[in-house]
Amino acid sequence: MLTQTNINQELGLSLQGTIHHNLTTAQLVEKALERGEGDLTSTGAFRATTGKYTGRSPKDKFIVDEPSIRDHIDWGNVNQPMDSKVFDSLFMKVKAYLQEKEVFIFDGFAGTDPDYRLPIRVINEEAWHNLFARQLFVRPSQEELKSHRPSFTVISVPGLQADPETDGTRSETFIAVSFTHRVILIGGTRYAGEMKKSIFSVMNYLLPEQSVMPMHCSANKGKDGDTALFFGLSGTGKTTLSADPDRSLIGDDEHGWSDNGIFNIEGGCYAKCIGLSQEKEPQIWNAIRFGSVLENVVLDSFRNPDYDDNTLTENTRAAYPVEHIPGAEIPGIGSHPGVIIFLTADAFGVLPPISKLTPEQAMYHFLSGYTSKLAGTERGVTQPEATFSTCFGAPFLPRPAGIYAEMLGNKIAKHQAKVYLVNTGWSGGPYGVGKRMKLSYTRSMVRAALDGSLDHASFTPDPIFGLAIPDHCPEVPKEVLQPRNTWEDPDAYDLKASELAERFRQNFWKFQDVSESIRQAGPKEKL
Ligand SMILES: Nc1ncnc2c1ncn2[C@@H]1O[C@H](COP(=O)(O)OP(=O)(O)O)[C@@H](O)[C@H]1O
Ligand SMILES: C=C(OP(=O)(O)O)C(=O)O
Ligand SMILES: [Mn+2]
Numbered sequence: 001m002l003t004q005t006n007i008n009q010e011l012g013l014s015l016q017g018t019i020h021h022n023l024t025t026a027q028l029v030e031k032a033l034e035r036g037e038g039d040l041t042s043t044g045a046f047r048a049t050t051g052k053y054t055g056r057s058p059k060d061k062f063i064v065d066e067p068s069i070r071d072h073i074d075w076g077n078v079n080q081p082m083d084s085k086v087f088d089s090l091f092m093k094v095k096a097y098l099q100e101k102e103v104f105i106f107d108g109f110a111g112t113d114p115d116y117r118l119p120i121r122v123i124n125e126e127a128w129h130n131l132f133a134r135q136l137f138v139r140p141s142q143e144e145l146k147s148h149r150p151s152f153t154v155i156s157v158p159g160l161q162a163d164p165e166t167d168g169t170r171s172e173t174f175i176a177v178s179f180t181h182r183v184i185l186i187g188g189t190r191y192a193g194e195m196k197k198s199i200f201s202v203m204n205y206l207l208p209e210q211s212v213m214p215m216h217c218s219a220n221k222g223k224d225g226d227t228a229l230f231f232g233l234s235g236t237g238k239t240t241l242s243a244d245p246d247r248s249l250i251g252d253d254e255h256g257w258s259d260n261g262i263f264n265i266e267g268g269c270y271a272k273c274i275g276l277s278q279e280k281e282p283q284i285w286n287a288i289r290f291g292s293v294l295e296n297v298v299l300d301s302f303r304n305p306d307y308d309d310n311t312l313t314e315n316t317r318a319a320y321p322v323e324h325i326p327g328a329e330i331p332g333i334g335s336h337p338g339v340i341i342f343l344t345a346d347a348f349g350v351l352p353p354i355s356k357l358t359p360e361q362a363m364y365h366f367l368s369g370y371t372s373k374l375a376g377t378e379r380g381v382t383q384p385e386a387t388f389s390t391c392f393g394a395p396f397l398p399r400p401a402g403i404y405a406e407m408l409g410n411k412i413a414k415h416q417a418k419v420y421l422v423n424t425g426w427s428g429g430p431y432g433v434g435k436r437m438k439l440s441y442t443r444s445m446v447r448a449a450l451d452g453s454l455d456h457a458s459f460t461p462d463p464i465f466g467l468a469i470p471d472h473c474p475e476v477p478k479e480v481l482q483p484r485n486t487w488e489d490p491d492a493y494d495l496k497a498s499e500l501a502e503r504f505r506q507n508f509w510k511f512q513d514v515s516e517s518i519r520q521a522g523p524k525e526k527l
Helices: 004-011 025-034 084-098 127-136 140-145 191-212 236-242 283-289 359-368 401-415 440-452 492-508
Strands: 019-021 046-048 063-064 080-082 103-110 118-124 151-158 174-178 183-187 211-217 217-221 229-232 249-251 257-258 261-264 266-272 293-294 318-320 337-343 353-356 372-373 385-388 418-423 459-461 468-470
Touching: 019 385, 025 046, 025 127, 046 127, 063 084, 063 151, 080 084, 084 151, 103 127, 103 191, 103 236, 118 191, 127 191, 127 266, 127 293, 127 318, 151 191, 174 191, 183 191, 191 211, 191 257, 191 401, 217 257, 229 236, 229 261, 236 337, 236 440, 249 261, 257 385, 261 359, 261 459, 266 283, 283 318, 283 418, 337 359, 337 372, 337 440, 353 359, 353 440, 359 401, 359 418, 359 492, 372 492, 385 492, 418 440
Parallel strands: 019 103, 046 293, 063 080, 063 174, 118 151, 151 183, 229 337, 337 418
Antiparallel strands: 103 118, 174 183, 211 257, 217 229, 217 249, 257 261, 266 318, 293 318, 353 418, 353 468, 372 385, 459 468
């Protein structure tokens, strides 16, 4: 058992208040309620609201510019440099702020594979944040706890607001990581997702050093042990589609791929619950129970969640341990994937709902990462915004995209993985005109890709994007497969498709180093 002195010494903290170290789920729920941090709901889940910040705040995220990492970071809008002096004084401020406070500490891991896991510590001023950390990260056994020494620490102090004038931040909010101190400081925001995604960003930096590919994807396993990956930016369907009663869930958001196979970086899921229904997403619905955390979900006077209410945000969330999904793989480890699905939510409504990619197309689309930012997931995003998010996870990648893409290319070649592009976005017209692809159709298409039904299908190449579209897919009406057929005006489709193709070409300019064969795998030049 660690004492207050140990904890203080390790980080140079001066915690003098009560330290709640590795409380159980029940204790944390009790504390959170006692402290008035939220409400118990009729489902048994705890519900918190987060105020101003209900999604990630990428503009307030910084990496400390330190010599050891300087040359390995892809500096820019995603990875904004913070001067080490600025970090040090922010750290001082955080220490002073925490000095007299009651704190909650979780010790666990990022990564289920003992060969690659990172021992982490999460220090919170709010009990529900610590409950979130406990449910989302990998929970250690009692035995593992005995020898646990954190290699990275997250300190989340939502009640501390920075002063941009004196603290060198952009706003009152900061998500700042220092690889020298091995500390992430989060302040000014209560959105719990910042904690898990900042550790993910750290893993995206650290894992490649061990020749492990970090991936923004969900993963599940079929009855024969076959593993599938679903890459996609926020809101594209990683969590929804990986929760499949016919397959066991490995993880819903973050994985590593090593020579051993794949492993979950987390121990829990973080599902969007806007519009959640028992009928369409039974597994997620049933996972919301005691021990789960609901974030910004509106409750009625009986404390029943109203999943259709977006008054607080579109980005309502449920966090729960993987154990809440029946049949989940514990620990979350799988073999080398045989099928990889790239999920895109195409707001243009022109990409086919499913297409098979050649290895070159796979590299082209992985680097491009075309999709939309969906409402509420990032601060300021109120409707789907077309974006190119390289590796389907640009906000979380500290290193240049080429590093991750090369690892994926090698692994796909080595393990002969089949790659599909699945559009879970708009069909029948662009956003505003068309509708989001029916979830039951997407599920059927995914099933066909995973069970091999599409292996022997005939395909027709799309004339603009060169994507191989299956002529038939079980349980999916034929006309849905060809997006041009779903538009009222086919000429309007052609126009929009050319516009998107042009955007792909413009975006791909920045990848100067890629081979000609990959470049050629993009949309065809105008005839
Ligand atoms: N065709 C579809 N495929 C996947 N998700 C869909 C589809 N249509 C609507 N949705 C909704 O989109 C959201 C996908 O979110 P989620 O699975 O949490 O994405 P991610 O995990 O990638 O952030 C869910 O709310 C889901 O109900
Ligand atoms: C947690 C997040 O990711 P996702 O929507 O992919 O689950 C997020 O973007 O804040
Ligand atoms: Mn998700």
